[in-house]
Amino acid sequence: MKATEHMPEIIGLVNRLIQKGLAYPVAGDVYFQVEKYQAYGRLSKRKLEDLQAGARVEVDERKRHPMDFALWKGSKPGEPSWESPWGPGRPGWHIECSAMSMKHLGETFDIHGGGMDLIFPHHENEIAQSCGATGNEFARYWVHNGFVQINQEKMSKSLGNFFTIREIFEKSKWPEAETGEMLRYFLLGTHYRGPLDFSDQSLLEAKNAVNGFYDLFIRLKESEERTMADKGLMEVIERCRVAFREAMNDDFNTSVAIAELQRLKGDVNKLLGQGLSTEARKIAREEFRSLGNNLGLFQLEKWLFNEILGTGTLEAHAATVRGAGTVVTPGADALKFLGAAPSLLNEEIEGKLVERNEARKQKNFKKADEIRQFLASHGIVIEDKSDGTSRWKR
RNA sequence: GGCGCCGUACCCAAGUGGUUAAGGGAGCAGUCUGCAAAACUGCGAUGCAGCGGUUCGACCCCGCUCGGCGCCUCCA
Numbered sequence: 001m002k003a004t005e006h007m008p009e010i011i012g013l014v015n016r017l018i019q020k021g022l023a024y025p026v027a028g029d030v031y032f033q034v035e036k037y038q039a040y041g042r043l044s045k046r047k048l049e050d051l052q053a054g055a056r057v058e059v060d061e062r063k064r065h066p067m068d069f070a071l072w073k074g075s076k077p078g079e080p081s082w083e084s085p086w087g088p089g090r091p092g093w094h095i096e097c098s099a100m101s102m103k104h105l106g107e108t109f110d111i112h113g114g115g116m117d118l119i120f121p122h123h124e125n126e127i128a129q130s131c132g133a134t135g136n137e138f139a140r141y142w143v144h145n146g147f148v149q150i151n152q153e154k155m156s157k158s159l160g161n162f163f164t165i166r167e168i169f170e171k172s173k174w175p176e177a178e179t180g181e182m183l184r185y186f187l188l189g190t191h192y193r194g195p196l197d198f199s200d201q202s203l204l205e206a207k208n209a210v211n212g213f214y215d216l217f218i219r220l221k222e223s224e225e226r227t228m229a230d231k232g233l234m235e236v237i238e239r240c241r242v243a244f245r246e247a248m249n250d251d252f253n254t255s256v257a258i259a260e261l262q263r264l265k266g267d268v269n270k271l272l273g274q275g276l277s278t279e280a281r282k283i284a285r286e287e288f289r290s291l292g293n294n295l296g297l298f299q300l301e302k303w304l305f306n307e308i309l310g311t312g313t314l315e316a317h318a319a320t321v322r323g324a325g326t327v328v329t330p331g332a333d334a335l336k337f338l339g340a341a342p343s344l345l346n347e348e349i350e351g352k353l354v355e356r357n358e359a360r361k362q363k364n365f366k367k368a369d370e371i372r373q374f375l376a377s378h379g380i381v382i383e384d385k386s387d388g389t390s391r392w393k394r
Numbered sequence: 395g396g397c398g399c400c401g402u403a404c405c406c407a408a409g410u411g412g413u414u415a416a417g418g419g420a421g422c423a424g425u426c427u428g429c430a431a432a433a434c435u436g437c438g439a440u441g442c443a444g445c446g447g448u449u450c451g452a453c454c455c456c457g458c459u460c461g462g463c464g465c466c467u468c469c470a
Contacts, residue, residue, distance in 0.1 A: 034467090041397095046466075050396040060467075067467050093470060116399065117465060146399065147464070154464065189418080190407065195400060195463065205406065205419050212418090215432060247408095255408050259417035269433060365428055372430070383431045393431095 028074025
């Protein structure tokens with residue numbers, strides 16, 4: 001959806017505000033007259049008289065009040081422009097949000113999100129425009145998130161200390177799905193209103209935490225049929241459901257919601273030690289999937305482990321990392337994932353595993369350990385199972 | 395000058411006017427294991443930036459201070 005596809009709606013909205021006496025045209029521009037909108041400043045708790053007019057930018061003398069903001073800006077020669085009743089020009093910053101949300105969501109809608117830095121002036125102005133034009137409430141709830149910070153500093157384009165999610169994917173030595181999930185886990189680990197300091201360590205911690213869940217999922221799939229703890233499982237699941245819902249209902253308290261998932265993980269691991277039926281293990285996995293779905297977690301089935309054998313995903317990805325070279329932005333240190341060693345082909349890993357198990361059978365533990373060591377140097381961890389076979393993971 | 399967010403253990407991070415201040419990671423010590431990994435068990439803040447105040451009682455309420463971050467008619 002693009003703002004440029006909504007020019008008729010935008011122009012219509014500006015017209016409506018002029019007709020209501022809330023806006024006035026000046027030499028090809030159209031300004032919203034803040035003094036005519038008595039609730040101005042309600043969202044950001046600002047009073048017109050408290051604002052420092054001209055503190056950063058010189059006041060435009062043509063405006064009736066220094067705080068009046070542009071709904072439409074006449075274009076200078078050579079600039080991209082659209083035709084309007086006030087001459088060629090382009091929409092002011094805030095108007096397209098109002099026009100587009102009105103068209104697609106209605107005059108009043110439930111939730112409007114955005115960074116804290118947008119509270120003023122952007123969201124304040126959106127409200128003024130929208131409510132001014134319709135007389136109705138604009139957004140019922142405002143959800144403002146804290147900043148992502150790098151080394152205690154706001155991440156922003158102008159500071160140059162930013163990088164994109166795509167770059168995180170590219171720098172990571174892990175498959176995209178995994179990287180995405182750990183990023184999501186990291187983001188969800190703190191309350192949305194608080195600041196969030198981005199670092200390679202935080203991401204690594206998130207990765208390990210997510211891995212812990214998938215370790216459990218693998219166990220759920222492999223354990224033998226025993227039914228001792230089935231009943232306990234249902235109790236533990238029910239407790240988690242209630243607590244999880246409660247946390248989310250409390251202003252999206254995702255850190256608590258995640259803590260509940262962790263608690264369930266521990267509970268299920270314990271019950272698994274006692275013995276769960278195939279059916280119960282399936283229920284447990286489904287429960288994680290279902291709860292996790294609220295947060296975009298645990299949706300991957302064959303992720304990470306050798307079940308994805310043959311897809312080539314990991315190898316292709318490692319090539320991307322190797323070719324990427326060094327990062328140029330100041331965020332480089334944050335993106336420098338520790339020891340991004342080149343990966344092995346899945347087939348090679350499988351081969352080494354067979355070789356090692358052969359050695360183990362012959363009690364040639366020296367050789368077995370060498371192979372473990374070799375794979376470890378490539379970031380591959382081997383886990384021996386009780387039935388004599390092994391699994392691996394990165 | 396105005397408005398706002400944040401400061402909790404080694405790290406990340408919830409939370410409450412008064413029961414043991416969630417959870418995770420790391421660490422240490424065990425169980426298990428050929429060795430590992432995973433899993434499980436145990437240990438870890440007498441204290442929640444500092445100082446005052448309110449209160450029978452504050453980490454949580456109020457005030458001040460210190461420290462970090464952000465916004466305040468341009469551009470998005």
